[in-house]
Every structure is written in C-alpha cells, then in structure tokens.
Amino acid sequence: MQKSVSVSEANKIWQRPQRIVLAVCIDAQNKPNAIALGWKMTTSHQPPMVAISIAPQRYSHDVIHETGEFVLSIPGEDMAEAVMFCGTRSGRNIDKFQEAGLTALPAKEVKAPLVGEALANLECKVRGELKTGDHTIFAGEIVAGHVAENLDRRLLLCTGPETGYDHILSQGAYRFGAVRNDHE
Amino acid sequence: MQKSVSVSEANKIWQRPQRIVLAVCIDAQNKPNAIALGWKMTTSHQPPMVAISIAPQRYSHDVIHETGEFVLSIPGEDMAEAVMFCGTRSGRNIDKFQEAGLTALPAKEVKAPLVGEALANLECKVRGELKTGDHTIFAGEIVAGHVAENLDRRLLLCTGPETGYDHILSQGAYRFGAVRNDHE
Numbered sequence: 001m002q003k004s005v006s007v008s009e010a011n012k013i014w015q016r017p018q019r020i021v022l023a024v025c026i027d028a029q030n031k032p033n034a035i036a037l038g039w040k041m042t043t044s045h046q047p048p049m050v051a052i053s054i055a056p057q058r059y060s061h062d063v064i065h066e067t068g069e070f071v072l073s074i075p076g077e078d079m080a081e082a083v084m085f086c087g088t089r090s091g092r093n094i095d096k097f098q099e100a101g102l103t104a105l106p107a108k109e110v111k112a113p114l115v116g117e118a119l120a121n122l123e124c125k126v127r128g129e130l131k132t133g134d135h136t137i138f139a140g141e142i143v144a145g146h147v148a149e150n151l152d153r154r155l156l157l158c159t160g161p162e163t164g165y166d167h168i169l170s171q172g173a174y175r176f177g178a179v180r181n182d183h184e
Numbered sequence: 185m186q187k188s189v190s191v192s193e194a195n196k197i198w199q200r201p202q203r204i205v206l207a208v209c210i211d212a213q214n215k216p217n218a219i220a221l222g223w224k225m226t227t228s229h230q231p232p233m234v235a236i237s238i239a240p241q242r243y244s245h246d247v248i249h250e251t252g253e254f255v256l257s258i259p260g261e262d263m264a265e266a267v268m269f270c271g272t273r274s275g276r277n278i279d280k281f282q283e284a285g286l287t288a289l290p291a292k293e294v295k296a297p298l299v300g301e302a303l304a305n306l307e308c309k310v311r312g313e314l315k316t317g318d319h320t321i322f323a324g325e326i327v328a329g330h331v332a333e334n335l336d337r338r339l340l341l342c343t344g345p346e347t348g349y350d351h352i353l354s355q356g357a358y359r360f361g362a363v364r365n366d367h368e
Contacts (some may be wrong), residue, residue: 001300002330007232010329010340013258013304014234015226017339017363018203041225042199043237044317046189051321053227055221060324069240074197105186116185120197130314132323133228137235139316146186154346155201162338163366164348179201180348181361 016160021174022086023052024071024121025063026112032097032104034073034089034115035060038158039135048142050124053135060094064138068126069110070138071116074154077178080169082117083156088171109143119153121146154178203227204360206270207236208255208305209247210296216281216288218257218299219244220271222342223319232326234308237319243276246321252310253294256300256324260337264353266301267340270333272355281317303337305330338362 015038022034039053050072054061064070075083082100089096094172097104103116107123114121124140131137158176159165199222206218223237238245246255259267266284273280281288282297287300291307298305308324315321340360343349349361 001287002298002302002305004292005329005331005335007306007326007329010304010306010331011226011232011326011337013331013335014256014306015307017201017341037228039225041223041237042195043223043321044319047317048195049317049319051225051237051316053225055236072198084356103185108188114186118186120194121186122191122194122198128314128316128319130312130323131191132312133231133233133325134234135233137227137230137314137321137323139314139321141317142191142195145189145191147194147197148187149185149187151197155197155344157201160339160363162363164364179344181345182347 016158018158020075020083020156020158022073022075022083022115023060024073024112024115025060025067027063032113033060033063033097034086034096034102035092043139049127049139050122050142051137051139053137055135058091059137064126069112070124070140071107071110071112071114072087072122072124073115074120075156076119076152077156077168079117080156080176084169084171084174087174107144114146119151151153200342202342204259204267204340204342206257206259206267206299207244208257208296208299209244209251211247215279216297217244217247217275218270218280218286220267225350227323233323234306234326235321235323237321239319243274245320248310253292253296254300254308254324255294255296256306256308257299258304259340260303261340261352262337263301264360266338268353268355268358271358298330303332303335
C-alpha cells in the first residue's frame with residue numbers, strides 16, 4: 001500500500017495546503033520588518049505559545065533573537081500581494097511595511113508593531129530557541145491578542161493540489177489561494 | 185483597524201484550518217501507537233526536518249523521547265474515523281492500530297511502523313527537543329519517505345469556519361473535512 005520514494009517526493013504531500021502568516025519584528029533602528037512564514041505551529045495551551053521556523057540568514061532571524069519578541073500576523077485573502085512581497089524580499093535594505101503598503105500599529109506588550117490589515121495579530125515573547133538543520137525554531141508565548149474590525153475576509157493559504165480554492169496569486173513556487181465558499 | 189481581545193479569542197483565527205497528521209511510535213513492548221496532531225511544521229530544508237508538539241502526559245511523549253524516533257503519517261479523508269480515534273484515546277492501555285483498523289507496515293530506517301492507509305509516511309529521527317509551556321517540541325530529521333499507491337484521496341483537515349469543505353466527521357471540538365473539489 002506504500003511505496004518507498006525520495007524524501008522530497010513524500011514531502012510534497014506533507015507541505016500543502018498550509019496557512020501562511022507574517023512574523024513581524026522591529027530592529028534597533030526602529031524599522032519594522034515582516035517575514036512570510038509557512039513553517040509555524042501552536043506549541044502550548046497554557047501558557048498559549050506558538051513556534052516559528054526561520055533561517056539564520058534571514059534578516060528577521062537575528063532581530064527576533066536579539067529583541068526576544070515578534071508579532072504573528074494572520075493575513076486575509078486581500079493581503080496576498082503584501083505577503084508575497086514580504087516572502088520574497090529581504091528587509092535588510094528596504095522598509096517592507098512601507099513598500100508593501102502595510103500599516104504598523106502599536107502593540108501592547110511588545111515593541112514590534114501589529115499589522116493593521118491582518119485578520120489577527122498575536123504578540124509574542126520568545127521563551128526558547130532550538131537549532132534545527134538550516135533553521136531556528138523560536139517558541140514564543142502569546143502575551144496579547146488583537147483581531148481585525150473587519151473579519152469578513154477569507155484566510156490566505158498556500159494552496160495544495162486540490163481544486164476547491166479560489167486562486168489569488170502565484171510567484172515561483174508559491175501559490176496563494178483561499179478555500180472557495182459554497183455560494184461561489 | 186484592530187481591536188484588543190483575549191488571547192483565546194485571537195487564537196480562534198490562528199488555529200483553523202490546519203492539516204491533521206498522525207505521529208507513530210513503538211514502545212519497548214513492540215506495541216505501535218499513533219497520536220493525532222495538529223501542531224506540527226516543517227523546520228529545515230537541508231536536512232529535511234519536521235517539528236511536532238506533544239504534551240508530556242501523552243503516552244507517545246515518553247516513547248518518542250526514549251526511542252528517538254517517530255513516523256509522521258499524512259491521512260487522507262478516508263481515515264477520519266481512525267484519526268479521531270487516535271486523537272481521543274490513549275495508547276497506554278489499548279492497541280490503537282488494532283482498534284482503529286490501521287495497518288502497521290515495516291519502515292526502512294526506524295523501528296516505528298508506517299501506516300499502510302496513509303497518503304504518505306515520513307520516517308523521522310529526533311535531533312532536538314525543546315520544552316514549551318505544557319508541550320515538548322520534538323524536531324525530527326526525515327530519513328526516509330513513502331507515499332501511498334492510491335493518492336486519489338483528499339487530505340484530511342481540521343476545518344475552519346469557511347464553507348467550502350466537505351464535512352466528514354465531528355467530535356467535541358474537532359471538526360474534520362476536506363477541501364471541496366470543483367466538480368462537486
């Protein structure tokens with residue numbers, strides 16, 4: 001019933017669909033940055049915690065390591081272009097919030113900003129780190145939560161091979177969509 | 185554009201939809217066990233690695249810690265009942281494979297078995313652990329991959345509030361479904 005295949009072949013079935021999120025941080029020069037992430041999970045009920053995986057060469061990696069904080073932002077379907085921009089550009093030399101047209105709003109418990117356009121924002125303080133191959137896991141306690149005034153937008157997903165999505169945007173290996181609604 | 189809410193309120197938007205998987209291990213008495221997990225992510229390209237979150241009180245937690253191995257199995261829509269069973273019962277006193285009607289197949293690189301019915305199986309060796317609140321993250325290197333002969337089944341998901349799913353099974357807080365196909 002099973003056939004042995006390469007890990008990358010098996011991985012194709014494991015990867016999609018997945019939620020795509022933004023991890024937001026702020027550097028020592030007070031420039032906010034947002035990175036698009038597919039590799040994230042919840043990791044504790046009490047206290048509520050999330051874990052994210054970031055490669056060491058990404059600009060956000062050292063900023064989150066040094067500040068010990070990040071905001072996890074949950075994008076809606078209307079944010080596809082901004083998320084693609086944040087996922088394919090480095091914040092080392094540009095202001096991603098400005099260039100992607102994102103609104104930085106003050107958070108309550110961390111210095112990193114909320115994304116005004118997001119469906120939800122989770123303020124996180126780093127409680128642990130783990131090196132894993134070519135990435136680092138940052139485990140963050142959610143210390144404050146925010147949701148959008150307008151929740152009438154679908155979640156942005158990295159879509160899989162199923163056909164029941166509205167296709168929104170593709171670039172390189174990324175394919176963004178949203179689960180189709182009944183009435184469409 | 186954002187309103188401050190409780191963490192659990194914001195968490196609702198973060199949690200669903202999500203892929204649901206099985207983590208399979210085998211104890212010192214050679215009894216295989218499978219736990220249903222929603223909290224998992226990829227965490228490295230090279231070597232390929234995944235991370236899973238398991239509560240210390242779960243039977244699988246200590247087995248995976250002691251054996252340093254697990255298999256990540258990706259269920260199709262036809263496995264909803266078995267996954268629900270594995271997610272709501274403990275393997276401490278029962279043989280979940282037998283009771284859930286799952287077929288244990290020999291793996292290549294680990295002692296824990298593959299799930300014969302799954303869409304894919306990823307054999308993993310634990311390379312790191314991190315305590316996170318009320319769970320432990322196990323980071324595993326994928327050392328071998330397998331896919332089903334029959335891939336013509338949709339992925340099983342924990343579904344969110346969107347309407348474009350075929351509903352498969354509900355129990356307690358769990359709601360399983362699959363993304364609806366175009367032609368349905």
